[in-house]
Structure formats: C-alpha cells, structure tokens
Amino acid sequence: MDFGGGSGWDNDSSSDPQRRKKRYHRHNANQIQRLEAMFKECPHPDEKQRLQLSRELGLAPRQIKFWFQNRRTQMKAQHERADNSALRAENDKIRCENIAIREALKNVICPSCGGPPLQDPYFDEHKLRIENAHLKEELDRVSSIAAKYIGRPISQLPPIQPSHFSSLELSMGSFPSQEMGCPSLDLDLLSASSTSVPNLPYHHPIHLSSVDKSLMTEIATNAMAELLRLSQTNEPFWMKSPTDGRDLLDLETYEHAFPRPNTPLKNLHFRTEASRDSGVVIISSAALVDIFMDSNKWTELFPTIVSMARTIEVVSSGMLGSQNGSLQLMYQELQLLSPLVPTRHFYVIRYCQQIEQGVWAVVDVSYNIPRENQIVSHPQCHRFPSGCLIQDMPNGYSKVTWIEHVEVEDRGSTHWLFRDLIHSGLAFGAERWLATLQRMSERFACLMVTGSSNQDLGGVIPSLEGKRSMMKLAQRMVNNFCASISTSHGHRWTTLSGMNEVGVRVTVHKSTDSGQPNGVVLSAATTIWLPVSPQTIFNFFKNDRTRSQWDVLSDGNPVQEVAHISNGSHPGNCISVLRAFNTSQNNMLILQESCIDSSGSLVVYCPVDLPAMNVAMSGEDPSSIPLLPSGFTILPDGRRDQGEGASSSSDVHNRSGGSLVTVAFQILVSSLPSGKLNLESVTTVNNLISTTVHQIKTALNCHSS
Incomplete structure (x- = not known):
C-alpha cells in the first residue's frame, strides 16, 4: 500500500x-x-x-x-527506523572504542620499572563480583516489575524507545481543544504551596534510565486499559453488596481477566480492598484533571484523606500543552483522621489520558523503586490500577466514576475500634473519595456565588474578596488540624506518649512558620466510640445552644454566630464566626468550619482576635494570621446489625450504629522556639482531653460506653 x-x-x-x-x-x-x-x-x-x-x-x-x-502508522514506522539506526550507530561506536581501549591496555607499562603494570587478581575479581551483583539486582528488579504488570519477562520487552510521547500512540481519542461555553471555577484556593503541607523526609534522588521510562510507559498504558474496562463494565466484574448496595469487585473474575504472575503481596497476611462509586460533581473535567496532575493541589483538594503527596519525577508533561499523556512518578501518603490508624504509603505511576472530547481518565498504579530511594522503607501497601473516569456534563458539571483497588498488609495490627470500618473498605474506599470530591467541589462553587454572608461582623458585610479570604483562612485551619492528628512520617511532630489501648497521644513541635504561633506547640488527640449516630453527634457539636456543654473556650457561656458563609448544599457545610458572651476576653472570636458528607464529618474551630478577623473579613491576605485549631472528626463505626456475625450483645466490638469520634487539641506551651516543655503542660493538655470527653459523654448520656 x-x-x-x-x-x-x-x-x-x-x-x-x-x-x-x-x-x-x-x-x-x-x-x-x-x-x-x-x-x-x-x-x-x-x-x-x-x-x-x-x-x-x-x-x-x-x-x-x-x-x-x-x-x-507511516510516521511511527519512520520514527522507529530512525531511532533504531541511531542506536545501532551509537552501539557500533561504543564497540569500536571498547576494542581500542582493550588494545591500549595491552601496551600499558609501569612508569617505575618499564615492565607490565602490577595486577591484583583478587581485587579485580572482587570488583567484578560487586558490579555483577549490582547489575543482577537491577535486572531482577526490572524483570519482576515487567512480569508483574505486563505478564511477560523482561527479555520479551520491545526495543527501547525514546521516552518522549510523540512517537507513541497512547491517545485513544482526538487531541484536546479549548473548552468553550463552559464556566470554569476559580480554584486559586488550591495554592501551590501551603504551610500546612509537610516536607518529605530526605531521600536520595532517583535517576530514571530509558529502560525505566519505557517500562513505566507500558505499565501506565496497561493500567489505563484496565481502569477503563472496570469503570465501564458491570457484571461479571462488579457485584452489588447485599447489605448496602455498594459495588464490590469479584476477585475471582478479576484475577482471571487480569492475571498477574509473581505478585509479591500474595500471601495470607494481605487483604484486598476494591470498590467503585460514581456521582456528579460541580467542576469540569479539564479543571479536575489539572488538579489531579498537580500533587500540591491534589493534596489541598483532599486534606482529610491525603496527608502528603509529592511528584518525584515527571516522565512526560503531556502533548500539545495539555495533560493528555502526562505521566508522573509520585509518592502518596493516605490517612484516616485518628491517632489509632497508621497512614498508608504508595509509590505510584500517575497517568492521564483524554479518551475523547470532554472525557478524561486518570489512573494510579504502584511502582517499585530501589530501596535506597524510598522515603519510607517497604511500604506494605500495593495499589492496583485505581483512579477515575471523568465525563463532562452540561453547565460545568462532570460525572465521575471512581475505582479504588489496593492490597494491604494486615497482621492483626488494626486497632479494634477501626477494624470493621477498615475491613469493610469504607475507610479508604471509592465512596469516601467521591463524597469528599463532591463536597469540596461544592465548596469552590459557593465561592463563585456573589452575595454577602447572612450576618455581619461589627457592621462590616463581607465582600466577595472578604468571603474568599475567610474561606482561605478556614481551609488553612482545617489543613493545620488534620496535620496535628495525622500519623504521617512527614509531619514535624515528636510523639511524647503514644496510645496505650485507648488513651491520649501527645505530640510536640517547634513552630516558626508564618500563620502559626511561634514557639512550642503541644497537641493531644484521642479516639472514642459512642453508641450514637454520626449525624446526631455532628448536630450536637454544631448546635450553638449545646456548645457550652463541651467547649472550654466558651467558659460555659452561650455563644452567638455573628457571621456565616455557606460552603455547600448541606446546611452543615459552612464557615462561622462565633462570639462567646459574658467572658473576660471580649476581643476574642471563634472561627469555625464544619463539613459533613456520607463518609463522615468534621468540626474544627480556633480562637482569633477581633483585629485579625477584621483583616480577613475585609478581603486582605490572611496568610499571616496565626492559627492553633482544635476540633473533632466523626466517622461511622462500620459495624453491621447484631444478627450479622455478632457473637455477644454485650460485646462493645459488635455493637452497631455507633460513631468513632476523634478529639484533638493544640496549645501553645511557650512563645519562644527555644522554650522548654515541662510535665505540667503535658498534664494540662491530658486533662483538657479527659474533661472534654467526659462532658461529651455526659451530654449524650453515653457513660456506659
């Protein structure tokens, strides 16, 4: 032809x-x-x-x-022929140089005696053995990855191609064009840097070879094909849970369709969690893809789930100035907001592809990197192809289908309070990701609605700039709160006392960042189980009339909401400014953000003095306002009814319909970074936690729990 x-x-x-x-x-x-x-x-x-x-x-x-x-096809063949010719020429050049060097070595003489140079056979052999061991280790690593993801050994891999994507047919649809007629949300709230985002621990830089990049490309392409098939197919892959109707993966059908030989985590100590959920979000596909491919913005979008994320290497930045074909090596650390639950660590390849006009997909799949480059040694979690399919809808909305598929080590280390929630897959499943995305997209959409808050503060009605400033301040407060109770390795907290059964974890760090009080900060957190529904507990914390029953900042006095900013369709999603009456600190206000979705809820608050609050309300930059937030996270306990496997009605582990409530406080021990921590401060924060828990149980009539 x-x-x-x-x-x-x-x-x-x-x-x-x-x-x-x-x-x-x-x-x-x-x-x-x-x-x-x-x-x-x-x-x-x-x-x-x-x-x-x-x-x-x-x-x-x-x-x-x-x-x-x-x-x-013709262009691709031409590129491949040119690349192969260049590689052959380079190979011939190196072979000639190698021959010339060997011949030159035969004529080397010793400068002292004029004879042949002294040789140490043992040294030469030992050096060769070391080099051979390194090469064998590298070959075994790449071979195991290839066999695991591609299903064939490294010897059967295609010839190495250049790492650029212009010669690879990775796109299944047309090149992207500018979206027209679709309102775009101003997502500047997802700033590229945040003082609440932790720094990664030191790790050696990773130098990706052409073999690594070629292998990553093939792994990403296969992972994308798997994600698209699982997201667009129901039976026989997905079954409806008989208890709650959730989409659960049929592992036998999955393993038959996607066989993976030599999977390293295949043993009795590893548990599989796989789920799928879909829903509509108020954000366009192009805007959402841009957030996903920026690790900092992605972390800011999911502050309650992602404790840390960093892009280690950008293998490809996409084609024609878009995210289509973008490929990254990332480190991720995911959390459940409680001191009792360790974070999950992943090294993943993140790959983005435009399927057709207005349809995008983003997939994550685990990738093994050399042990010396790992930030956390031996992360005992493995992510199979997971991610989302995003389809544009009218008026700037998108339909998102989310898939989570992981394998995690479980040697009985999961705390009994969280066993049902985690083992059910609800703690880190697709439902939680999607519910959080829907809530956060509503938060950004509300920012674009013109109008003032329901009430004013000192006669000043917040403008759109004031509303934006208040939302930034509240978001930083929530991020700071999540960092204070996270078990992430990247946060700069030193644990003074760990959790003893269900006790209090006390941590400390020296703060010098702008936006936080300078000095020594002490944080204390604990998690309790209450036989009350999450919605009831959330309403209890949100109710101004019941606040004096648990809030020590109000000194037992009633509080009044003096400013209000809605954050979503649910009335519980809002930012409030509260004032406590009859207190000695009339110049002090309380900034509070509350949020709730199907996966759980959060109530975070922080004292802010009146001048600083006026700065935010007027629309000025709030980044220098110091925050030291406290608050609560509320999660369902994940337990079923008594008839579903409960061994004893008196066993607290088997009760149903309850909540897991994490209580966390932060206090400034010393206003100087060089200040010393004393036992009295630790005792104070412990007593603060104990008193608050006692008051909550008393108010909810839960002392028997």
Whole structure:
C-alpha cells in the first residue's frame, strides 16, 4: 500500500465471496497536499473535521479516516527506523572504542620499572563480583516489575524507545481543544504551596534510565486499559453488596481477566480492598484533571484523606500543552483522621489520558523503586490500577466514576475500634473519595456565588474578596488540624506518649512558620466510640445552644454566630464566626468550619482576635494570621446489625450504629522556639482531653460506653 499516495479502499459489492476484492483509490495531488497540510496541523482530526475535509476534497469520511490512520502508522514506522539506526550507530561506536581501549591496555607499562603494570587478581575479581551483583539486582528488579504488570519477562520487552510521547500512540481519542461555553471555577484556593503541607523526609534522588521510562510507559498504558474496562463494565466484574448496595469487585473474575504472575503481596497476611462509586460533581473535567496532575493541589483538594503527596519525577508533561499523556512518578501518603490508624504509603505511576472530547481518565498504579530511594522503607501497601473516569456534563458539571483497588498488609495490627470500618473498605474506599470530591467541589462553587454572608461582623458585610479570604483562612485551619492528628512520617511532630489501648497521644513541635504561633506547640488527640449516630453527634457539636456543654473556650457561656458563609448544599457545610458572651476576653472570636458528607464529618474551630478577623473579613491576605485549631472528626463505626456475625450483645466490638469520634487539641506551651516543655503542660493538655470527653459523654448520656 502506498502511504505517500494516501491510498484508501472499499470492499467490492459483489455477492460472490470468492470474487470479492479490495477496490483501491489513489488520491490526486491536490487531495494529498490538503491532507498533508491538515496532518501537520492536527494528526487526530475529530469527526467534524473529517466531514469538513470530505466535503472539500470529494472523498468519503471513511477514506479520510483511513488516510489519517495510515499516515500516523507511516510516521511511527519512520520514527522507529530512525531511532533504531541511531542506536545501532551509537552501539557500533561504543564497540569500536571498547576494542581500542582493550588494545591500549595491552601496551600499558609501569612508569617505575618499564615492565607490565602490577595486577591484583583478587581485587579485580572482587570488583567484578560487586558490579555483577549490582547489575543482577537491577535486572531482577526490572524483570519482576515487567512480569508483574505486563505478564511477560523482561527479555520479551520491545526495543527501547525514546521516552518522549510523540512517537507513541497512547491517545485513544482526538487531541484536546479549548473548552468553550463552559464556566470554569476559580480554584486559586488550591495554592501551590501551603504551610500546612509537610516536607518529605530526605531521600536520595532517583535517576530514571530509558529502560525505566519505557517500562513505566507500558505499565501506565496497561493500567489505563484496565481502569477503563472496570469503570465501564458491570457484571461479571462488579457485584452489588447485599447489605448496602455498594459495588464490590469479584476477585475471582478479576484475577482471571487480569492475571498477574509473581505478585509479591500474595500471601495470607494481605487483604484486598476494591470498590467503585460514581456521582456528579460541580467542576469540569479539564479543571479536575489539572488538579489531579498537580500533587500540591491534589493534596489541598483532599486534606482529610491525603496527608502528603509529592511528584518525584515527571516522565512526560503531556502533548500539545495539555495533560493528555502526562505521566508522573509520585509518592502518596493516605490517612484516616485518628491517632489509632497508621497512614498508608504508595509509590505510584500517575497517568492521564483524554479518551475523547470532554472525557478524561486518570489512573494510579504502584511502582517499585530501589530501596535506597524510598522515603519510607517497604511500604506494605500495593495499589492496583485505581483512579477515575471523568465525563463532562452540561453547565460545568462532570460525572465521575471512581475505582479504588489496593492490597494491604494486615497482621492483626488494626486497632479494634477501626477494624470493621477498615475491613469493610469504607475507610479508604471509592465512596469516601467521591463524597469528599463532591463536597469540596461544592465548596469552590459557593465561592463563585456573589452575595454577602447572612450576618455581619461589627457592621462590616463581607465582600466577595472578604468571603474568599475567610474561606482561605478556614481551609488553612482545617489543613493545620488534620496535620496535628495525622500519623504521617512527614509531619514535624515528636510523639511524647503514644496510645496505650485507648488513651491520649501527645505530640510536640517547634513552630516558626508564618500563620502559626511561634514557639512550642503541644497537641493531644484521642479516639472514642459512642453508641450514637454520626449525624446526631455532628448536630450536637454544631448546635450553638449545646456548645457550652463541651467547649472550654466558651467558659460555659452561650455563644452567638455573628457571621456565616455557606460552603455547600448541606446546611452543615459552612464557615462561622462565633462570639462567646459574658467572658473576660471580649476581643476574642471563634472561627469555625464544619463539613459533613456520607463518609463522615468534621468540626474544627480556633480562637482569633477581633483585629485579625477584621483583616480577613475585609478581603486582605490572611496568610499571616496565626492559627492553633482544635476540633473533632466523626466517622461511622462500620459495624453491621447484631444478627450479622455478632457473637455477644454485650460485646462493645459488635455493637452497631455507633460513631468513632476523634478529639484533638493544640496549645501553645511557650512563645519562644527555644522554650522548654515541662510535665505540667503535658498534664494540662491530658486533662483538657479527659474533661472534654467526659462532658461529651455526659451530654449524650453515653457513660456506659
């Protein structure tokens, strides 16, 4: 077939199958010139562009489609031939240099005696053994990854290609074009840097070879194909849970469809969690993809789930200035907000692909890196292809289908309070990710709604800039609170006393960051189980009339909401400014953010003096306002009814319908970074936690728990 001539063909319409032939049509010079010009501008024309060309050139749309397919194949073959020729030339050059060096070594003489140089056979052999061991270890590592993800040994890998994506047909759809007519949200709240985001512990830099990049590309392509198949197929892969209707993965069907030999985590101590959920969010697919491919913005979007994320290496930044084809090596640390639950660590490849106009997919899949480069040694968690399919809908909305599929080590170390929630897959499952995304997208959408808050503060009604400033301040407060109770290795907290059964974890760190009080900060947190529904507990903490029953900042006095900013469709999602009456600190206000979704809820608050609050309300930059937040996280306990496996009605482990409440406080021990910590401060924060827990149980009539 003559690619240069741009041939196309149609089947003969003869009814005799034996005489059916291919009809070839050779395009004229004008048609070829016009097609070549279009190919340089857009190698992947969409249907509309193909129809336009069809009318202009007098060709069938099918012929246009086949011409572009053939032309792309021809270009790919040309690139591969050129690359192979260059590699062969480089190989021949190195071989010649190697021969010349060996010949030169034969004639080397000792400068002292004029004879042959002294040789140490033991040293040479030992050095070769070390180098051979390193090479074998590297080969075994790459081979194991290839066998695990690709299903064939490294010897069967295709020839190494350059790491750029221009010669790889990774895109399944057209090249992206500018989205038109769709309102874009101002997502500047997801700042590129945040004082609440921890720094990674020191690790050696990773130098990716061409073999690594080629392998990553193939792993990412296979992972994307798997994600798309699982997101678009129901049975036999997905089954409905008989208890709550959730989508659960049929592991036997999955392993038959996606066999993975030599999976390192296949043993009795590892548990699989796999779930799928879908829903609508108020954000366009292009905006959401941009957030996902920026690790800092992704962390800010999920502050209650992602304790830390960093891009280690950008393998490809995408094509034609878009995220299509973007490929990154990332480190992720995921959390459940309690001192009783350790974080989960992953090294993943994150790959983004545009499937068609207005449809994107982002996939994460675990990738093994050398042990000396790991931030946390031996992360005992493995992520199979997980991520989301994002489809644009009218008016700036998107439909998101989310898949979470992980394998985690479980040697009985899960605390009994969280065993049901974690083992059910609800703690880190697709439902929690999607519910958080829906809530956060509503938060950003509310920022764009013009209008003032329901109430004013000192006669000052917040403008749009004031509303934006208040939302930034509240978001930083929530991020700071999450960091104070996280078990992440990256946060700069030193544990003074750990959890003893269900006790109090006390940590300390020296704060010098702007936006936090300078000095020594002490944090204390504990988690308790209460036989009360999460919604009831959330309403209790939100109710201004019941606040004096647990809040020591109010000194037992009633509080009044003096400013209010809505953050979503649920009335519990809001930012409030509270004032306590009849207190000695009339100049002190309370900033509070509360949020709730189907996966849990959060109430975070912090004292802020009146001048600083006025700065935020007027729309000025709030980044220098010091915050030391405290608050509560409320999670369902994940337990089923008594009839579903409960061994004893008196066993607290088997009770149902309860909540897991984490209580956390921060206090400033010393206003000087060089200040010393004393036992009295630790006792004070312990008593603060104990008194608050006692008051909560008393108010909710839960002392028996």
